[in-house]
Amino acid sequence: MPAKILIVEDEPSIADNLIYVLKNESFAVEWLSLGQQAIDLAAQQQLDLIVLDVGLPDISGFEVCKQIRKFSDVPILFLTARGDEIDRVVGLEIGGDDYVVKPFSPREVTARIKVIVRRNRLEQTPADNTPEPVQPGCLFQLNNDKRQIKYQNNLLDLTFYEYGILALLIEHPERVFSREQLMQAVWNTPEDSYDRAVDTHIKTIRAKIRTVNPHDNSLVTHRGIGYSLNVKGHTIES
Structure with missing residues (x-):
């Protein structure tokens, strides 16, 4: 099954560019423009990743992340026009997985999404409990x-x-x-x-x-x- 990506972005031009590149990479993509809509959808559907704009018209992307983290571990990649270090730190500390500052390359964002989705799927794959031989050298x-x-x-x-x-x-x-x-x-x-x-x-x-x-x-x-x-x-x- 293709990974399902939710884009939460109120600027249609930015969302359209991301949707185009992600679909070309065989992702299933849904687009919303409001934070509350994203919270509701994340509670109802199984998502592989959320691309979340910080500056949404109804509520802050940071608040959206905090609400989603109450019930879901879905990976979240923040988009923002602000590049301040404190914003990046806050985004990661409240449960974000990555942070991209506008303007950005949609292909770069897609590459980051691929890495996060791959890591998350690997994390969710139960580890084989068969004992592994001790590797040479240090762990x-x-x-x-x-x-x-x-x-x-x-x-x-x-x-x-x-x-x-x-x-x-x-x-x-x-x-x-x-x-x-x-x-x-x-x-x-x-x-x-x-x-x-x-x-x-x-x-x-x-x-x-x-x-x-x-x-x-x-x-x-x-x-x-x-x-x-x-x-x-x-x-x-x-």
Whole structure:
């Protein structure tokens, strides 16, 4: 089945260009111009990704994201005419998966959508529980000076918060951290963030790890408690 993309954008010319390119890439596309319409549709249908304009005529795209995150983990890519860093940070912290500043290339946005959809589908694919042989070398290699993490000798492309979360878990293997503890350790202003932000970043970290090894189960969710890193049978280098 083709991935279903919802575009929430009140400028028809922008929406038309995106729709044209996405359909040429075999995506199923729906277009809405109001935030409340998007919230209602996301609650009713299974979507693969939402392209969400921040400056909508009825309610802010950020508010739309917050409402959708109450009931759905659907990936959200923000579109905005503002390039301020604080806007990008807010968008990601409330549960956004990516952020594109106008003007933009519809083909670039489509390429980002492909990556997010592929990662999300991989994340939702149940991991094979068949034990994997221990890979030669270290499972994780942490370089705090360069802010780099390698998984099975593959450099992970991590965002600021993804790196902070995974680095902390690597430094304390097997220890269970609550969402609040992760936010206090990684976020500059944790009081301005949301618990859902941690879940979103854990989700993307796990997907990036599984692009290297689809069988990986090292990042463990402890329901109602938090997260830990299971490295039994492996070694870690810091």
